[in-house]
Amino acid sequence: MIAKLLNIICLVLLIACACVLIRTVKAEPSVVPAVSSDGTTVYDVPKIEVSVSESKKFAADKFEMGFSLEIRGRDKETVTRRLAERRSVIFENVKSLEIPQSNVEQNSVDVRKDWSYRSGKRELVGYVATQNFVVTVNRKIDAAALVQALAAEPDVEIHRTAAQLKDVDGVQSQVIKAAGKKALAKARDYAEGVDAKLGRVLQINGEGGGITYNRRYRTNGLMMAKAAMLDGAAEMGPDENAIADSVEVSAFVRIVVELK
Template sequence: MSRRSQGLSLAALSLLLAVVTVVPAAAQDDNRSTVSVSGEGRVTAPPDQAVVRFGVATRAETAGEARTQNARAAKTAMNAVRGLDVPEEKMRMERLRLQPRYEYNDEENRRELVGYEATRQVIVELGRLEVVPQLVADVVEGGANELDGIDYRLSDRSQLRNDALRKAAQAASEKARLLAATLDAQLGSVRTINEQSFDFVRPQPRLARTEMAKAGDAAQAEPDAYAAGEIEVSAQVQVTFDLLTGPDR
């Protein structure tokens, strides 16, 4: 065999030995025992913001009269909101909807036009939750006739989210340690962490959607109907740990 051929054979043999020694190490690492657990964390906090949506609906024989009455009632309702020192940028009126009204005539066996209805939604953002009952009562007197909903919120959700994630990770670690100790193993380092879910549960007042006349009476007689309660934040994570058993411990 020539010197060149011998050199090539030695190089090929060296490469083969390198492959043989590397593969088992990788395979051994991939086959290491693991334990995967999920953890859930929950935290609560009182909301510090509220978004109130109420509607102004007016009916008249003509479209123009329905629109005029609606504009007048909406303006009065907005002035009632201003009376609570709500900044202008925190309230707005949605686009006016104008549609015909029909009633069925049994004698003629057909629908007949009986007038028009104009509707508009007003949205108010509040940073003072204690004024919600008074707001509802005032806009009722101002001409609003439908409460479309109250949405309680947090101005800063990041801190609550981090607290829920932290609790979820701690719960997963405690669960993994319990399982490992029960099965006579030792918990190793973290391999993977996956956030599975994250949720904000907002409280809803008992009067979520109702006629404003009833809502106004409730606001005056039973302000607790608009109690904000607490916002619950939950998070769930999936964590995989190495599991040390036998001689690996």
């Protein structure tokens, strides 16, 4: 009697262990054997790896302009004094367009000697004083108006105008999320093509937030101003087409997803 009871208990335990084992196998992803580099057999989870890139253009809401003021002369003190006097032309034009003075960044004055070389001899011709400025505005029309105004100044050089974004982190987040969704959709298409389904995301790598700032260069403000005066364009409104108006943000994502 006791022997039969023990047999029944053992049978129940075996059935319970079998049920647990079946559930464990179902819960775990299927594995396939593979040979590693050292010749040993390892078991790997079936998976798929996809990579995608995504890029979007956003309308610029910040514009950064670069200008430089350059004065030449034979006397060093006269050159530096003249530079200080002409510096006001930048701020006067900024004020006339109602741009806050806090939006103007001015770098230190650079004074260098100007030499000439004749018959193997070096001769001091004079001095060159230069000061660089960066002006930031929120509207494209203001950027174009300031560029046009300063282009008429003979000692002001216009270097660049860069279209930028205020909320860089926000737009980067949008593009990175879009790239991730695009990668999952691509992996799902591959899985459905072989009658499989996606499981867990096993790995994700990415390079997000690449930004391309579009720039339009103007390297000779004096020449452009003279040309505009000759053809009557100086009396026209600011040329907004000379200012870039968009910023391109890109992201690259690579994911590894389990297959069921």
